[in-house]
Amino acid sequence: MVQTDLSTTFSEERKKYTIEIEREQNDNYIRITIIPNGLRKKQLINCVLIIFFNAWISMARYNPYFEKFGRYSLLARLLILFTSCRILKNPTVETLMIFKNYGIQTLETSGYSILPNSINKRICTPESVFVPRDAIVDIIINEAFVKECQVIFYLAVIVKGEDKLKLLFAKSRPRLVDQKVIYNLSRNCLYPKNGSDPVEPTVIV
């Protein structure tokens, strides 16, 4: 837990991911990041896979498939390189930011494995969606059936005007304990007890 005058950061490691919560002093702004464990390892594996696959494709000079293309064999190899880079990406790091009185924003970053982190930060812009407060009906924890018999819980936001729930942390699924923490934090931040909201936020334990 790191604390400066003006913000606290709290991070905890679970089996498959690390959850990091950064809160500003007055709770005006809360950021929750979930980073999958073994990020570096997976990145390395992906990188190695890409290099070996493409090396095998281009080194096999007498590969009969490529003679079909004739002049375009170089283009075909480049295309395969790009598609493999695009498919084997880093595991996604998802972030949820809550702004008091304004709404929430979700951010998903997933860079290309083959490029180092500094270049990834610059060229891969994270996908971000901002949901304003009056468009949020509620933040809920819902349960669903997966693989026909397993029950999982997931966090979702009901958005006014949409017919589908907006899922939070869909790819890196946090456990129920963390989901409760996120649920409480976000509802307290967005709908404070003395605010102008008609519905009182309930805290679950």
Next chain:
Amino acid sequence: MSNYIFWPSELLRKEISISDQVLCLVAIKLKETDYVVISIENFSSSSSKELLNSLTSPYSVIGVRDMNGDWDISLPGFTIVEFEIPKFKLMEFYSIEPISLILSEHEIENNKVFQKFPNIEKIMGYERYQCKNYQLNNTIDIINAYTANRYAFHNTYAQFGHFEDDAMSIIGIIRKWYTSTAIYRGLCFVLYMITMIVCSLSYSGYIFIRNGIPKILSLSSTAKQIDLRLQQICYFPIQFIKINQSKALEETIPNYQEQRSNSNSVRAKEAPYKYYPDYIRFYNTLWLIVNDISFGLMLGAVLKDNHDLIINSLSEVVTTTLYDKMINLTYVLANNPFGIKLNHELASFLSELFYWIIEFSYNSLIKFTSDKEKLSVFLKIVTKISCVLGASFAISLVIDFFSLLFFHLYLFYHISRKLYHWQLNTLISLFYLFCGKKRNVLRKRIDYDYFELDELLLGTLLFIILTFLMPTVLSFYASFAVIWVSTVYIHVILNSIVSLINHFPLFAFLLRIKDPKRLPGGIILSPKHHKNGRIILSLENSPLKVNNMFKPFSYSMNKMKEYYFSMKTFKSLLGGSPIMIQMNEMYDVLYLWLPEEPMSIQETMTQLKECLPRKTEKLE
């Protein structure tokens, strides 16, 4: 309580550069917004202190910075949000919802479909659904009009700072002089008359097509194209008026002294950026029309160069595919195709029928059109039209020409389809009879029924006869269905090309590449860490996603997939339901950039007249 202070980044930089004075922060706050920093002023001398203390709402001093650079801000629990001032002249602005290029009157339709889900009705009754909190929207309105607000502040309190006024450049002066001369007014009047004549002609043409010749719009794509052009021409003056209105609004300065009591003063006035989508739509249509004409010139040149080649191959193709091949096909079908023995009498009867239709259409249509001279005349007309009116007209003329030629294929398909459909239905109900069931039309289900012996015998006999006749009919239906479906595919592909030429959002797309801040698709608040550990958020514009721009196209493609390429098509082929060309449903969604009904000529005339420059006009 949370307070957000919106601080433009240029003032942040200014604050850092002035490090040895006592400064104070002046911000504007209307009733339902957050604080937006308007200026940073010098706080040292007593006279400025007095003046600053006398600032009336909506302006106020919210913080003081001492010599060390430490800010003392008097609001509890604040967060600073940094933003780049949107350049008003370049039509940049922030918006929480993505800018919608569809006319607002069409958007309401989505909600009606949406409300039918029962869960959504329950959610809509929940209290939080109904409450509205527009604080961020109002603050963003202030930010969008930031330059005007700052100008207003410096106007009201002229003692503060110096505001760099946009010095009138030479071009501006010349333009001002020119707009006040009589020649300009005369020119405007002449243009007005020309526009009115063109507009009234197109309006009457539009009425003629819509009301005079019903149903032609769903049959002929040339008529649709003409209708679209006329609608666009009728809509041009109105778009022009709207854009002019927005330009006039840009120059008004918000005056807060008078409107102090009115809380929603910012929202009450029409925000100029409501008209930016109109600007985009107007120039997009213009650009598309010019593109169309240039494509037409290209196409015309190609057609002219290969005139003879096209004529020869076309006349050959027309006679072979439409005449010779069809005769071959019917002959083959009549005489044991692929070695399958069909019922001879039925097959020869059907093939006689089709021969007769082919001969009839050949003598009336095909011989006429495959004659080289007449084809040459037609091709010359198409070339000329494509050079003058654009490629879309040329392609739609070609589509209509081919639909006319393929008419006998349409007849074949329908005849064999009807036959197949009846036979299939009869077979199914006779089979139910054989099983002892009957279809209950009232209850729409299959019920057990008691049949007499002679009914059963007769039914079974008929069933056997029909079963043995089935392969003949099936083979005719299968071959003609395949031919007709390929005709439909050609038609659909050509129509899609025409609609791409007509409705491609080229302007929006290029604008997105050139200046994404003019096409906001939402905002992003991203945190940045300031030097003393404080977190500063920064407000950025997230540009419109490309998918959003092409939404009508993806909708139309989905419809196309549903009608022609899906399991549903296959099932309707099997069951004998008709596969038709649905012109209206697929392409009407692309018309959402135009209003439903064009304005009548009288209204357009009065509105345009107001825009004409008058003799003694004061700029307000």
